[in-house]
Amino acid sequence: MAVAKEHIEPKKKASAQKDEVVIHAQGVKKAFGDKKVLKNITFDLKRGENMVVLGKSGQGKSVTIQCVVGLLKPDEGTLDVFGENVAEMNDDELKQLRIKIGFLFQSGALYDSMTVRENLEFPLTRVLKLTDQSEIGKKVEEVLDGVGLLDAIDKLPSDLSGGMRKRVGLARTLIVNPEIMLYDEPTTGLDPITSREISELILNMQKKYKTSSIIITHDMECARITADRIVVMNEGEYIAEGTFKELQKSDNEIVRSFFNE
Amino acid sequence: MAEQVITGWRKWMLGIGEQCVFFARFFRNIFAGGFEWSEFVRQCYEIGYRSMMLVGITSFIMGLVLILQLRPSLVELGAASMLPKTLAVSFIREIGPVITAIICAGKIASSIGAELGSMKVTEQIDAMEVSGANPLQYLVVTRILATSLMVPLLCIIGDAIGLFGGFLALNFTDSISFSLYFNKCIASLDFSDFLPAVVKSVFFGFAIGFVGCYKGYNSNKGTESVGIAANSAVVTASLWIFFIDAIAVQITSLLFYK
Structure with a gap:
C-alpha cells in the first residue's frame, strides 16, 4: 500500500504543479487619457503553458504584458504574478519579480553599444551578480549555441539581421532562466521562413527551459506552432478563447477573420 | 488664451516636479551599491578625452583673440605690461569655465x-528595466558623475591652452619670454581666482550631465523625440550654465572680494 502511495504522490505533485497558476489577471482596466486600452481583462496562465494573445495592432495586447512586468500599472483590477499583486510591489520586490520574467521586445531591444557577448553578459553580471568569468563565458556560449548564433558572439547588433537580433534577444532573456517568458510580437517584420524558425525556436526553448509563456502576435503561423491556448483580443477585451483548432471553427466574425487571412 | 497660459504653466511646473523626482532617484542610486566603475571610466574617456581637442582649440583661439583685442586699449593706456595679468584673471575666473561649459553643453549634453x-x-x-537591472545606475549615475568630474578637468586644461594662445598672440607684436609670461600670469592669480572657477565648473558639469540624461531618459517614443531631446538638452544646459554662473559670481563676490 505504501509503495502504491509513493507512486501516486509524484504524479499528483506533477499534476498540481502543472495546474499552478503563475499569472492571474482579474478585471484589469487601463486607460491613457480618454482612450480605454484595456476594458476588462481576465485570464490565468498556468505553469508550463504557452498562451497566445491574438489581435489586431493597437488593441492593447502589448499593454497587457507591460502591466505583467510592472512597466505600467492597471487603473483597476488585480494582476497577480506568482500570487503577488504587481501593482502593490515596491521597487525591490518588482526587481526580484523581474528576474523571474523574461521579456522579448518586438525589436529585440539589444544594447547597441555592446557586442552580442556583452549583451548576454549584462544580465549575468548585473542581475545574477556573477563574477566568475569562466562561468559567465560558458553560460553565454551555451545559450548562444542554443539559438544557433555562436558565430556572432563578437558582432555588434548593427551587424545582425532582424531575425538574428530576435534570436540574440531571446538568448539574452533566457540566460537568466526565467520562469515566465513574455514575447511581444516575436515574428513581426520577418520573412515567413525566419518567422517560422523563430516560432519553432520559441517552442523548443519553452520545452528546454520549461517556461510559461504569453506570446503576443497577429501571425497565425506563429500562433499555430506555439500555442497551447489562444485568446483573441478586440478593442481591449478578450472575445474568444480556445485551442487553434477550436477557434478555427468559431462563428465569431472577428475570430474567423484571423483564420481566413 | 488664458486656458493655454494655465496649461503651459501647469506643464512647466510638472516638468520641474519631474526633474526633482529624477534628481532624487539619481541621488539615491549613487549610494544604492553596485557602482558601475567600468561604465564610469568609459564615460570619463568618452566625455573627457574626446572633448579635449574641441575645448583646446576653442580655448587657444579665445586666448589669442583676447590678447589681440585687449592690446590696443591697454597700449593706449600705457598698460601693455598688464596684458598677461588681465588675460589670466579674466580667463581663469570667467571665460575659461564658461566657454568650456558651453562647448561641453553643445557636444556632451546633446x-x-x-x-x-x-x-x-x-x-x-525598458529592456534593462524589465531584466531586473538598474538603468538609472548604469546609464544616468555614471554619466552625471563623469561630466561633473571631467568638465572641471577640461576647464583646467582649457585655461592652460588659452593662456598659451595669449602668449603666442603677444609674441606677434611684442617679444616676451615663455617663463616671464607665465610667471606674470601665475603671480597675478591667487586661490580666490582658481577655487571658485573649479567649483563652479563642477556644477556646470553636473548641469550638463543631468540635463542630457533627463531629456534623453524621459523622451517620448518616436524618432522625432531623439532630435527634440538632443536639441532641448543643449538649450536647457546652456541656460543652466549662465544661471549657475550668475549665482556663482554673487557667492564668490560675497566670500572673496568684499
Whole structure:
C-alpha cells in the first residue's frame, strides 16, 4: 500500500504543479487619457503553458504584458504574478519579480553599444551578480549555441539581421532562466521562413527551459506552432478563447477573420 | 488664451516636479551599491578625452583673440605690461569655465540626450528595466558623475591652452619670454581666482550631465523625440550654465572680494 502511495504522490505533485497558476489577471482596466486600452481583462496562465494573445495592432495586447512586468500599472483590477499583486510591489520586490520574467521586445531591444557577448553578459553580471568569468563565458556560449548564433558572439547588433537580433534577444532573456517568458510580437517584420524558425525556436526553448509563456502576435503561423491556448483580443477585451483548432471553427466574425487571412 | 497660459504653466511646473523626482532617484542610486566603475571610466574617456581637442582649440583661439583685442586699449593706456595679468584673471575666473561649459553643453549634453533618447525609442531602457537591472545606475549615475568630474578637468586644461594662445598672440607684436609670461600670469592669480572657477565648473558639469540624461531618459517614443531631446538638452544646459554662473559670481563676490 505504501509503495502504491509513493507512486501516486509524484504524479499528483506533477499534476498540481502543472495546474499552478503563475499569472492571474482579474478585471484589469487601463486607460491613457480618454482612450480605454484595456476594458476588462481576465485570464490565468498556468505553469508550463504557452498562451497566445491574438489581435489586431493597437488593441492593447502589448499593454497587457507591460502591466505583467510592472512597466505600467492597471487603473483597476488585480494582476497577480506568482500570487503577488504587481501593482502593490515596491521597487525591490518588482526587481526580484523581474528576474523571474523574461521579456522579448518586438525589436529585440539589444544594447547597441555592446557586442552580442556583452549583451548576454549584462544580465549575468548585473542581475545574477556573477563574477566568475569562466562561468559567465560558458553560460553565454551555451545559450548562444542554443539559438544557433555562436558565430556572432563578437558582432555588434548593427551587424545582425532582424531575425538574428530576435534570436540574440531571446538568448539574452533566457540566460537568466526565467520562469515566465513574455514575447511581444516575436515574428513581426520577418520573412515567413525566419518567422517560422523563430516560432519553432520559441517552442523548443519553452520545452528546454520549461517556461510559461504569453506570446503576443497577429501571425497565425506563429500562433499555430506555439500555442497551447489562444485568446483573441478586440478593442481591449478578450472575445474568444480556445485551442487553434477550436477557434478555427468559431462563428465569431472577428475570430474567423484571423483564420481566413 | 488664458486656458493655454494655465496649461503651459501647469506643464512647466510638472516638468520641474519631474526633474526633482529624477534628481532624487539619481541621488539615491549613487549610494544604492553596485557602482558601475567600468561604465564610469568609459564615460570619463568618452566625455573627457574626446572633448579635449574641441575645448583646446576653442580655448587657444579665445586666448589669442583676447590678447589681440585687449592690446590696443591697454597700449593706449600705457598698460601693455598688464596684458598677461588681465588675460589670466579674466580667463581663469570667467571665460575659461564658461566657454568650456558651453562647448561641453553643445557636444556632451546633446550626445547624452540623443543616446539615451535613442535607447528609449528602441526600448533598450525598458529592456534593462524589465531584466531586473538598474538603468538609472548604469546609464544616468555614471554619466552625471563623469561630466561633473571631467568638465572641471577640461576647464583646467582649457585655461592652460588659452593662456598659451595669449602668449603666442603677444609674441606677434611684442617679444616676451615663455617663463616671464607665465610667471606674470601665475603671480597675478591667487586661490580666490582658481577655487571658485573649479567649483563652479563642477556644477556646470553636473548641469550638463543631468540635463542630457533627463531629456534623453524621459523622451517620448518616436524618432522625432531623439532630435527634440538632443536639441532641448543643449538649450536647457546652456541656460543652466549662465544661471549657475550668475549665482556663482554673487557667492564668490560675497566670500572673496568684499
